[in-house]
Amino acid sequence: MTSSFLLAAAGIALSTSALAQSQLAGLPPLRQLHSERLLLKTSPLTLLDPSTSALMLGLEFRPVPRIGLEIDYGFKFTPLQLFYWNQSKANIRYQKFKLEGRYYIPRSERQQWYVAAEAFYVPQSYDLKSGTYERGDERRAYDQAHIERNVRGAALKAGMMRRLGQRFWLDMALGLGVRQREVRYQTLNDRTANPIFDAPNQNFLAATPDPGNKTRLAPAGAFRIGYTLLK
Template identity: 35%
Template sequence: MFAPTGYSSLPLPRALNNREPQAPTTTGLRWRQAGLLLALLLGVAFVGRAQDIVAAGGTLSPAATTVTAGTNSGTLILQGFYGTILRYQADTGQGFVDVGGPGRSYTFSDLLTTTRFRAVVQTTNLVVVASSIAVVTVVPPDGATGPANKLKPSRQVSLAPALAVKFSPLATQDPSASTLLVGLEYRPSSRIGLEASYGQQFTALRITTLGLLADRYDYHYQKFKLELRRYLPARAKNPHQETYFSVQAFFTPERYTRYGNNYYRNAAYYTYDRNFVSKDISGIDLKIGSVWHVGSNWLLEGGLGLGGRFVVTQYDMLNEHRATNFTAKQVSPFNQIEEPGNKASIDVELVFKVGYVFPFRKQESAQ
């Protein structure tokens, strides 16, 4: 029997001749699906975290406010933040500086130039971020539209906080206690100031003693002053001048020795061989003054204080006895010691100071 023409009689391979059905492999597919799912979850988490960080700073509202230069005020409220409010910052064109502590709101006042505000927030992940920016536009007092470009920015903006070193030239001319008096004023805010002054005796520049220091030996004294100030808002017409009211406490201990002089007591004169005098002067003054900012850091200050002083005088005498036959020199009021005991009197202080300001400007860019 012959095979038909065109057909091969060779046997086919077993794999082709008798193909068996194969089960599909799922291991590779499952790994690919798991990888895609993990990448998707990581992407969503990353985007969500980025959005949380961006949104954590919240929104400071109102976003735009317009006020008139000079006497003005307003409140900015932070909403939609996640975390803890650290502080508030302001920018008048020279970078953001700290102007307020933590709180859901910040109140501004007496702005003289357009200012941007923002809050600084720390998230639960300890990331420091900034809120949206709120802009307070300041217009001239005449009500014209647009920013008050002709107004000079107030120096009070840069004095929160700041430290000023001051010198009092008039203290060197005190006829009874010429002093080289130096003070430090710290301003935690633009409206509050705390000043402490200290002086040691200094006679190199004293013009005259007016006879008040006659026959005083081993004369030693110091001056201590502590002052709390409240500054008024700077005026739009003169933003570099500040007016303040303050209360000041002072203390001046004096120690000296006198020989062979006299004092008056119980309608009689007494004399002695040696007398050690201890006198403590303390008191309180109410003051009013002005500060003029010269240039970027220098200042001049003038003012007037009025109050009361309390003087405690004690002495230790050697060979005290009643005196007779006084000469004109002996009965001179400048030659007698202060009457022992306690005495109250009015205190007047004339203020003139020269100072240099060190502003603590914190240029921060919250991230």
């Protein structure tokens, strides 16, 4: 786990802890909220991710009714990866980690709004037989490469939990965050690319990002199905 991910996670933990302490100090609630204390969640849309299809599972714990602490873990799952056949990547390995803190604003027993802060980390590695990449103003070519691609970031979101039955919930959220991508190459027979024989790969699914770090603003979202384990 990288230092930036740990710092973001620590910030979430501290902010949610402060909110919990303020509640325990006796601040009057805006509306009575009877919440489940432990929920199991899954994110079905991550199964359709064209580059890092994963089965994502999470647990949300509420130490007090208005505060939620959630941790999610995703592991490689490719049977539903629709474009996997069109990629030249080999020995693909990746995982997904996410930590989230929430503050709930109750509406009713069937519907609860919340604001949340999250930190995430997605380490990935794979091999390519041949290809090209940009290094500064120069295009380079190689006969074989091992690539490590790590994505980390943090985001703020607003969302809604809606009850689907006695124990099932629909969890949806939208927001905005910062996403940093770090790419490292280990290449065999690295050389200046020939403009005729080393043309860049035009398949956007198989194309490999250039080495280095890149940080940008990115939308954040969530679509989860939850199941109450403990009331």
